[in-house]
Amino acid sequence: MTGPLFGLKVIEFAGLGPAPLVGQLLADMGAEVVVIDRVSGPADRHDVNRRGKRSVALNLKSVVGRAVAKDLLGQADILIEGFRPGVMERLGLGPDEMPDTLIYGRMTGWGQDGPLAQTAGHDLTYLAQTGVLSLMATADTPPRPPLNMIADYGGGAMFLVFGVLSAVIARGRTGKGQVVDAAMVDGVPAMMGLLHGFMANGFWTDQPGQNWLDGGAPFYRCYRCADGRDVAVAALEPQFYAALLDGLDLELASLPDQSDRSGWPMLVDTFSKVFARRPRDAWAKVFDGTDACVAPVLSMAEAQRDPHMADRGTYVSVGDVWQAAPAPRFSDSAPRDPTAPTAPGKDAEAILSDLGYDTAHIVALRADGVLT
Numbered sequence: 001m002t003g004p005l006f007g008l009k010v011i012e013f014a015g016l017g018p019a020p021l022v023g024q025l026l027a028d029m030g031a032e033v034v035v036i037d038r039v040s041g042p043a044d045r046h047d048v049n050r051r052g053k054r055s056v057a058l059n060l061k062s063v064v065g066r067a068v069a070k071d072l073l074g075q076a077d078i079l080i081e082g083f084r085p086g087v088m089e090r091l092g093l094g095p096d097e098m099p100d101t102l103i104y105g106r107m108t109g110w111g112q113d114g115p116l117a118q119t120a121g122h123d124l125t126y127l128a129q130t131g132v133l134s135l136m137a138t139a140d141t142p143p144r145p146p147l148n149m150i151a152d153y154g155g156g157a158m159f160l161v162f163g164v165l166s167a168v169i170a171r172g173r174t175g176k177g178q179v180v181d182a183a184m185v186d187g188v189p190a191m192m193g194l195l196h197g198f199m200a201n202g203f204w205t206d207q208p209g210q211n212w213l214d215g216g217a218p219f220y221r222c223y224r225c226a227d228g229r230d231v232a233v234a235a236l237e238p239q240f241y242a243a244l245l246d247g248l249d250l251e252l253a254s255l256p257d258q259s260d261r262s263g264w265p266m267l268v269d270t271f272s273k274v275f276a277r278r279p280r281d282a283w284a285k286v287f288d289g290t291d292a293c294v295a296p297v298l299s300m301a302e303a304q305r306d307p308h309m310a311d312r313g314t315y316v317s318v319g320d321v322w323q324a325a326p327a328p329r330f331s332d333s334a335p336r337d338p339t340a341p342t343a344p345g346k347d348a349e350a351i352l353s354d355l356g357y358d359t360a361h362i363v364a365l366r367a368d369g370v371l372t
Contacts, residue, residue, distance in 0.1 A: 003030015004333040008168070011072050012053070012080040014038060014344070018157035018184075019082030019107040020049035025161055026078070027052030028326035028335050034076075036060070036069060039372045040345025048323045050341035056352065057345030057372045065370045066092050071355055074099055078164050082107040085117050095179050103167040103177040107160050109151065111183030123148035126155070126184040132192060137208035138215060155187025210261070212236065218267035219244060219258065222297060229280035230297040233271070243292035247283075248274045345372065 008031040012023040027033040028051075035050070037057040044050070056072075059065040070093070073079060079102055081088055088094045095104045109126045110116040116129075124145050127133040132150070136143040160182035167178050195213075198204035203212075210216040219235040235244035241258050245251070248271065255270065256263020275283065280296050287294040298306060304315040304322050316325045319340040326335035348371050352362050365371045 002333075003028070003335050004330055006030035008032065008078065009076045010034070010078045010080060011036060011069075011076045013083070013088075015082040017082055017107070018152045018160070019080050021153060021157040022080055022105070022107065022160045022164075023053060024049045024051060025157070026164075028338070030333070030336060031078075034072065034347075034351055035344070036072070037344035037372075040348075041343060043341055043343035043346070045319045045340050046321055047341050048321065048338075051318070051323075051338050052336055053342070054347035054351060055342060055344050056348040059370050059372050060091055060093070062368075062370055064365070064368065068352070068365070068370060069093060070097070072351070073102060075355065076102060077168065078103045078105055080105045080107070080160070080164070084108065085112045099177070101171065101175070101177045103164050103171065104179045105160050105164040105167075105182065106179060107156055107182050109156070109184045111185060112181045123151040123184070126151040127188060130155075130185050130188045132188050134206075134208065135195070135211075135214055139207070139209045143208075151184040151188050154191060155189075156182060156184040159187035159190070216261075216264065218264050218271055221268075223272055223275035225275055225280040225283060226277060227279035231275060231280055231283050232295050232297050234293040234295075236293070240291050240293045243290050244294065247286045247290060247292050247294065250274070 005026060008026070010023060010026050010031050010033040012019065012033055012035045014020075014035050014037045023033045023035065033053040035053050035055045037055050038060075040057040056068075058068055060069060073093075079098070085106075085108065089096075095102075098104060106112060108117070109121040109123075110119060124133070127146070127150055128143075130151075133143045136146060160180065163180035163182050167180055171177055195204060198211075205211060208214060208216075212220055215221045217236075219233060219241050222230045222232050224230055233244065235241040238258065242252065245255070250270070256266055278286075283294065284296040300322075303309055309315055313325050315322055316338055317323075318338045321340075323338060326338065329335075348366075349362055352365075357365075362371070
């Protein structure tokens with residue numbers, strides 16, 4: 001027994017984007033996650049999102065293949081799928097066809113309904129439509145894509161994890177499962193409570209690059225150093241700002257007030273010139289151990305070797321593939337140790353045997369092309 005979710009059974013329909021991360025996070029915490037793949041194939045040791053999962057490859061276009069999938073779902077607690085609305089229904093695997101105890105987790109960008117529900121999209125378009133992307137522009141440049149961290153994984157995967165586990169708790173009271181409609185365009189705004197408050201009280205403006213957290217504030221942005229590398233400065237509170245000025249050898253009395261936005265351009269210019277005098281790592285030493293909230297901007301490779309990250313074991317190497325260790329951490333439960341991903345379809349015999357299928361039945365399914 002390992003992990004706080006030990007005993008929870010999850011069926012994940014293979015796909016792209018954040019849904020596989022949801023399965024990975026649940027598997028990290030001890031859930032038994034089985035992926036229904038389309039076809040068998042070689043293992044991809046680089047596909048970190050498949051770690052901790054088993055796989056069976058089924059032909060869902062066949063009646064028998066769908067029947068096998070229903071058998072799997074009949075013993076599951078949670079289903080995860082990330083298709084466009086209606087795909088699972090057309091396969092005969094929609095919520096109405098499932099046991100009423102199953103928690104049916106649906107991951108999409110636009111949601112299960114609404115004018116855009118059947119439209120293609122990606123993290124950037126979902127983020128744009130919520131209004132949040134506009135906040136990541138500067139006065140002179142359009143918004144820069146924030147990788148696919150915010151809509152796909154923040155507003156999508158994290159909210160589906162939150163949703164299906166909330167439904168597990170609700171089922172403990174009611175005995176019934178339910179559909180969880182996790183739409184990225186719902187999740188992203190839900191993370192914006194602080195900024196909604198700022199906008200309501202007039203603290204935040206619609207002018208990009210003119211606010212405290214969008215790079216407009218000279219004490220909350222990144223600066224280029226003498227060696228072409230960068231430092232991140234996040235000295236928001238007055239006491240942290242004072243520590244920043246002390247490290248930069250600047251006098252508070254000689255500068256505009258921190259909260260005086262009209263003086264921000266001068267402060268940006270001053271800070272830029274000072275940071276440009278030394279290499280990044282020299283500045284890291286200056287601010288090491290202080291409360292100035294200044295950190296070197298590390299590359300991914302550097303982050304793996306960072307003393308703090310190394311001490312906590314934040315990054316681990318599994319089969320020579322660096323990846324994040326399971327998170328969060330628990331006082332009484334030990335998440336699974338990450339393992340290399342298995343090949344699609346590799347676990348078919350074991351999975352079906354667990355369902356009660358005998359060897360002859362499994363061989364017949366493979367011969368008939370149901371196991372692909």
